[in-house]
Amino acid sequence: MKEVTMKTISIPLPLLVLVFMSVIAPAKAQNAASANAKAVSASAKPSLTVTATQVGQAQMATKLTANGSLAAWQEAIIGSESSGLRIAEVLVNVGDVVNRGQVLARFASEAVNADVAQAKAALLEAEATAVEAVTNADRARGLQASGAISKQQIGQYLTAEQTAKARVAAAKASLDVQQIRLKYTQVLAPDAGIISARTATVGAVVGNGAELFRLIRQGRLEWRAEVTSADLSKIASGMSVTVIAPNGEQAQAKVRMVAPTVDVNNRIGLVYVDLLPAKDKKLSNAFKPGMFARGEFMLGSSAAMTIPQQAVVVRDGFSYVFKLNPDQRVTQVKVQTGRRMQVNGAEQIEILGGINAGTQIAASGVGFLNDGDLVKLVAAPITPTANPVPATKK
Structure with missing residues (x-):
């Protein structure tokens, strides 16, 4: 029988240690990195x-x-209908409210x-004289048949x-003229x-037709809105309008008429809007003829999709909101x-694009947030807003 001999391979100890470390080190590094990430995540604090x-x-x-000017609906010019008479009394002044037929001034009436x-x-x-003439004519008619007087004399009496x-008729007409002058x-x-306006002064002798007063008829004012030809077709008679005075006060109004022509120089058309008086039948002192006012038709x-105004932040001329993610971090969305x-x-603002209805966004403190910030959510106070759209469940 042949003897089988086994040879023992000897590996140097330094090489064995190097192989062992190359297998164990990546696993330890991965575990350490994961632990560090967890520690950092646990120690992170919300920024807001x-x-x-x-x-x-x-x-x-x-x-x-649109913009435009306020003006009187109709301004009546009240003039003198007498000539060469002296003004004896002026009974009203600028700003007085008068009724139809009320005496405004009196002329000296002695003459x-x-x-x-x-x-x-x-x-x-x-x-x-007419009574005598009628009597003579009647007598002549009675003698006409008898021939006592000639036909020529009868004709003279008639x-x-x-x-x-x-x-008599002329005298009556003359009396009527003088009574009209007295009136x-x-x-x-x-x-x-x-x-x-008032130009009448006591003691002045004015001519026929001279202006004495100006009257805003019925106290009515109108707003003459300047509207471009492109938008003029959108406006119709009877449309509701809100007119805003220079001090910010508002008044309700209604479109009376749209001008039938447009200015050929600037392509602007006028819209005549009647300002409606308040319950006390008077307009506020904030609205005066000649003022420049703004209005909304x-x-x-x-x-529309709406969000609160405070949820929008403007940066570099663009509007942004901050979308809330499940990890409590925010994403800046244009x-x-x-x-x-x-x-x-x-105040609610309309969103035309960039975000979908039902998306949850930050509603407060958006001016201090940046993209990716970690935030802490708290319950918002219950206030009536636009109808929210529930978020879809995934």
């Missing part, structure tokens, strides 16, 4: 405490904004009263009768309204904003 909200949906009004008395006397004389009657010694308001409403509206005193 925020409240959360969801992108909701609501009906938002579609508005068209006119004398003319009226003279005209009355002339009328009485003409009537007396002509005298007609002439006397004509003189014109009182300047009356042609309509109810507000005195906007209510074109309708449409559905969005497009649109219309704005007030809901129970809170």
Whole structure:
């Protein structure tokens, strides 16, 4: 039998140690890295405490904004209808509210009263002459058949009768003229309204047609909105309008008429808007003719995605929101904003794109957040907002 001999291979100890370390070291390094990551994650602190909200949906009004001037609806010019008379009394001043037919001023009427008395006397004389002429004419008619008087004399009596009657009519007309002059010694308001200007002064002698007062008829004001030709077709009579005074005060108004023409120089058309008085039948002092005001035409409403105004931050001219991730970190998302509206005193802003309805976003402290920040969520106070859209369950 042959003997089998086994040879023993001897491995140097340094090489064996090197092989062992090359197998064990990667596993230890991986475990150490994982442990370090867990330690860092456990020790990380939220950078900010925020409240959360969801992108909701609501009906938002579609508005068209325009600028224009306030003016009187109609401004009546009240002038003198008498000539050469002296103003004896002025009874109203600028800003006074007057009624139709109210006396605004009086002229000295002594001369006119004398003319009226003279005209009355002339009328009485003409009537007396007419009575005699009628009597003579009646007598001549009775003698016409008997032939006691000639036909020529009869004709003279009949002509005298007609002439006397004509003189009576002329005297009456003259008296009417003088009475009209006497009536014109009182300047009356042609309509109810507000005195906007006064040039009448006591003692002045004015000519026929001279301006004495200006009156804003019925106290009505209108806003003459300047609208581009592209937007003019969107406006119709009866449309509701909110007019905003220079101090921010608002008044409800209604479109009365859209101008039938457009200015060829700037392609701007005028829209005449009646300002509606308040319950006390008077407009606020914030609205005066000649003021420049801004207004919003209510074109309708449409559905829109909305979020609170404070959830939007503007950086470098762009609008952003911070989306909340499941790991309590935020992602900065660029969005497009649109219309704005007030809901129970809170301002909501429309989101046109960049984020979907139902997405949960940070609602407070967004101005201090950056992309990837870790945040802590707290319950938001219950306030009425736009109708939220529930997030879909995955």
